[in-house]
Amino acid sequence: MTTTAESGPYIGTGGPAGLCLEDLHGSLTDPMSDSMNLLNEVAQRYPEALSFAAGRPYENFFEAEQVHRHLRVFCEHLSAVRGWSDEEVRRLLFQYGRTKGVIHDVVTRNLAVDEGFEPDPEAVVITVGCQEAMFLVLRALRTSSRDAVLAVSPTYLGFNGAARLADMPVLPVRSGDDGVDLDDLVRTVLRARDDGLRPRACYVIPDFSNPLGVSLRTDTRRRLLDLAKEHDLLLLEDNPYGLFPAGTSRPPTLKSLDTDRRVVYLGSFAKTVMPGARVGFVVADQEVTDGGGRRVGLFADQLAKIKSMLTVNTSPVAQAVVAGRLLENEHTLVRATAREAELYRGNRKVLLQGLEQRFPPGSGVSWNTPDGGFFLVLTVPFRTDDALLEHSARRHRVIWTPMHHFYAGRPYSHQIRLSFSTLRHEQIRTGLDRLAGLVQEQRAQAGQHTTDVPPYSNR
Numbered sequence: 185m186t187t188t189a190e191s192g193p194y195i196g197t198g199g200p201a202g203l204c205l206e207d208l209h210g211s212l213t214d215p216m217s218d219s220m221n222l223l224n225e226v227a228q229r230y231p232e233a234l235s236f237a238a239g240r241p242y243e244n245f246f247e248a249e250q251v252h253r254h255l256r257v258f259c260e261h262l263s264a265v266r267g268w269s270d271e272e273v274r275r276l277l278f279q280y281g282r283t284k285g286v287i288h289d290v291v292t293r294n295l296a297v298d299e300g301f302e303p304d305p306e307a308v309v310i311t312v313g314c315q316e317a318m319f320l321v322l323r324a325l326r327t328s329s330r331d332a333v334l335a336v337s338p339t340y341l342g343f344n345g346a347a348r349l350a351d352m353p354v355l356p357v358r359s360g361d362d363g364v365d366l367d368d369l370v371r372t373v374l375r376a377r378d379d380g381l382r383p384r385a386c387y388v389i390p391d392f393s394n395p396l397g398v399s400l401r402t403d404t405r406r407r408l409l410d411l412a413k414e415h416d417l418l419l420l421e422d423n424p425y426g427l428f429p430a431g432t433s434r435p436p437t438l439k440s441l442d443t444d445r446r447v448v449y450l451g452s453f454a455k456t457v458m459p460g461a462r463v464g465f466v467v468a469d470q471e472v473t474d475g476g477g478r479r480v481g482l483f484a485d486q487l488a489k490i491k492s493m494l495t496v497n498t499s500p501v502a503q504a505v506v507a508g509r510l511l512e513n514e515h516t517l518v519r520a521t522a523r524e525a526e527l528y529r530g531n532r533k534v535l536l537q538g539l540e541q542r543f544p545p546g547s548g549v550s551w552n553t554p555d556g557g558f559f560l561v562l563t564v565p566f567r568t569d570d571a572l573l574e575h576s577a578r579r580h581r582v583i584w585t586p587m588h589h590f591y592a593g594r595p596y597s598h599q600i601r602l603s604f605s606t607l608r609h610e611q612i613r614t615g616l617d618r619l620a621g622l623v624q625e626q627r628a629q630a631g632q633h634t635t636d637v638p639p640y641s642n643r
Contacts, residue, residue, distance in 0.1 A: 209349075210348075211345070211348040211349050214348055219341050219345075219589045222570060222573075222589075223235075223237045223238060223583065223585060226573060226574060226577050226583055227577075227583060229577070230577040230578060230581065230583070232581055233576075233577045233581040233582055233583045234581065234582050234583070234607065234611055234614060234615040234618065235582075235583040235584075235603075235606070235607075235615075236582070236583065236584045236585075236601075236602040236603050236604070236607070236615055236619075237583045237584055237585045237601075237603060238603060238605075238606055239394060239558050239559065239603050239605065240459060240603075240605060240606050241454070241455050241456075241458075241459065241524065241605060241606075242524060242527055242528075242605055242606055243606065245523065245524065246458060250458075250509075251505055253508070253512075254504070254505045254506075254507075254508025254509045254512065255501070255504050255505055255508055256508070257508035257509075257511050257512050258287075258504040258505070258507045258508040258511060259273050259277075259504070261507075261508075261511050262276070276500055276504075277500050277501055277504060278500075278501075279500075280496060280497055281497040281498070281499075281500040281503075282497065283309075283488045283491055283492045283496065283497050284306070284308065284309050284310065284484065284488045284491075285308065285309060285310025285311075285465070285497070285498055285503060286310070286500050286503055286504075287310060287503045287504070287506065287507040287510075288305040288306070288308040288309075288310060288465075289305045290507045290510050290511065290515065291305075291308055291310070291451075291465055291510075292304075292305045292308060293510075293515045294510050294515045294516070294517060295451075295467070296515075297514075297515045297516045297518075298427070298515075298516055298517055298518050299423075299426075299437050299439070299440055300436060300437070300440040301437070301439050301440040301442075303449075303467045303469050304469060304482075306482060306484065306485075307467055307468055307469035307482050307483075307484045308465055308466070308467055308484065309465060309466050309468065309484050309487050309488050309491060310463065310464075310465050310498045310503055311463075311464045311465055311466060311491065311495075311498060312462050312463075312464070312495050312498050312499075313452060313454060313462045313463070313464045314422065314424065314450050314451065314452035314454070314464035314465075315342055315346060315464070316464065316491070316494070316495060317450050317451075317452075317464050317465065317466035318342070318343055318346040318387075318420075318422075318450060319346045319349060319350060319494075320466065320487040320490050320491055320494070321385075321420060321448055321450075321466060321468070321487065322346055322347055322350040322352050323350045323490055324483070324486050324487055324490060325352070325384040325385060325418075326350050326351060326352045326384075328382075329351075330380060330381055330382045331352060331381070331382050331384050332352060332353045332354070332355050332376055332381045332382065332383050332384065333347055333352050333353075333354055333355070333383070333384055333385050333386070333387060333420075334354070334355045334356075334357050334369065334372055334373070334376075334383055334385070334386035334387065334417070335347075335354050335355070335356060335357065335386065335387040335388075336356075336357050336358075336359050336363070336364045336386070336387070336388050336389070336393070337356035337357060337358065337359060337590075337591060337592075338359070338395055338396065338587060338590030338591050339354075339356075339387065339389070339393075339394075339590060340389065340393075340394045340395070340422070340590070341589050341590055343387050343422070344592050353381075354387075354592060355372050355376055355381075355383065356372075356591075356592070357369045357372050357386065359393075359396060359398065362398075362400065362401060362404050363390070363393065363396075363398040363399060363400040363401075363404065364388060364400060364404065364408065366404070366407055366408065366411060369386065369408075369411060370411065370415065373415050373417070383415075383417060384417070384418065385417055385418035385419065385420050385448070386412070386417055386418075386419055386420065387420040387422065388400075388408070388419060388420065388421060388422070388438075389421075389422045389423070389424075389425075390405060390421060390423070390426075390435070390437070390438055391423055391425055391426035391429075391434070391435065391437075391556070391557070392425040392426070392428065392429070392554055392555060392556040392557025392558070392559070393425075393557070393559075394424070394425070394557075394558070394559055395559055395561060395585070395587065395590045395601040396552065396554075396559070396561055397552060397554025397555070397556075397557050397558075397559040397560050397561065398552070398554065398555075399435060399554075399555045399556070400435070401435070402435050402436060405435070405436070405438055405441055406441060408438070409438065409441060409442060409444070409446060409447075412446045412447075413444050413446060417446070418446060418447070418448055418470070419438055419442075419446055419447045419448070420447075420448050420450060421437065421438045421439055421447050421448070421449050421450060422450040423437060423449070423450070423451060424451075424452045424454065424455050425455060425556065425557035425558060427455075427456055427517055427518055427521055427525060428455075428521070428524070428525050428528050428529075428556050428557055428558070429525075429555060429556035430529055430532060430554070430555050430556040431555070431556075437449070439467065445469055445470045445471070448466060448467065448468050448470070448483070449466065449467035450464070450465075450466055451464060451465045451466070451467070452464040452465075453506045453509075455558075456517045456520070456521050456524075457505070457506050457509050457517075457520075458505075461499075461502040461505055461506055462498075462499070462502060463498060463499075463502050463503055463506045466484070466487060467484075468482060468483035468484040468486075468487055469482060469483070469484065470482065470483040471483075472485070472486055528556075528557075528558065528604070528605055529556075530609070531604040531605065531607065531609070531612060532554070532556075532560075532604055534604075534609045534612050534613070535560070535602065535604045535612055535616070536551075536553060536560075538612060538613055538616040539551055539562075539616065542616055542617070542619075542620040543620070543623070547623075548564070548565035548627065549562065549563065549564055549565070549623060550562075550563045551563065551602075558603050558604065558605040559601055559602065559603050559604075560601075560602055560604070561587060561599050561600070561601055561602075562584075562599065562600050562601075562602055563598055563599050564598055564599070564600065564623060564626070565598070565626075565627060565630070566598065566626040566627065566630050567596045567597075567598060568586045568587065568588070568596060568597055568598060568599065568600050569586055569588060569595060569596035569597075570586060572586070572626075573585075573586055576619075576622050579622075579625075580618045580619070580621050580622045580625075581618055582615050582618035582619050582622065584600040584601065584602055584619070585600060585601040585602075585603070586600060586601075587599035587600055587601055
């Protein structure tokens, strides 16, 4: 017989082992945990539906030979430039690698060429996608139940999920007209401290954000940095879409404007090289000291300690493929992704023109005009939730993302996110025709109902 302090004597059943969901981590019963899988499941159930949902890069440019070519380029670089022997190259590719990564010098050069800042290579940790980078940072910052993180809302649902896994509450900050409401940011920080919390950082996607597609003006970026210093916050800058502006110019990253090491820069090669490589990185050049004020290293060193117990290291082969793409293009992804950027600009134009044609003034439908990236947000005169998404996929053969997933705790909204990165022009037009059919149906049915219950829920 086993005795526990909480329940007293415990008698086993002798049957197969089982687990109660309530005895597992709380994130597993959070509706947010299902959000990442929802769209894939809907797409699998309705393969004939056109999808405006997935925020993925256009995949028709991918070729298997690219992987082999980029791998060869990196291996030749190691031999010719670094003078490595075949044995050393083989060991780097096929053995466990350095926890911080093996292409940190190539990444720092890319940041200097494309983003205007060149960090110490030792401040860079190569991660298993940007999702791991988020978790490492949040796990390191979370020291007690008082610690909290801010995020411009609505925000990327993967960040909310990473914070939930790190047991760190996310305090929403209004996006406002400029991408972040700075007054609300200050109010949120002060209110949190009054409530006994310790805000550690604020997560922001300054360029063509997911889901809104909004970019911060340069003066807003500078003011945000000033406020971070004034209120002793770190800024977690996530920049997966920055290389895809609608025009020819790009605003400076927060990190390139950062003179006080307030910015932890989160990067990913998923949208620019290939998602399947699962290679991201974090630039964490903040100095870390001990209780006596003595320097113990960089924040990146502390993140590497956590990574060593989480994923050990990022696949050196995947890193080599990414580095080969950078080396092949003289370290610039602006040049390497010029074809993709042009396609996204064209898709954005077709989508905006199609919306104007199908939803004229008075239709009750409106949308924002993003400055680039992959997304825009549509506001409709009826409630949108997961049940309506299922109905849309089944009946109208078009898939989109309900915006309530980007607001923690909301069961529905009146908005949907449309992604224009993966479809061809004719698919966009066909998808908009189908979406217009859904809107027409829902508006007609809404006129027949006097309650706030969506018509489709009674089917």
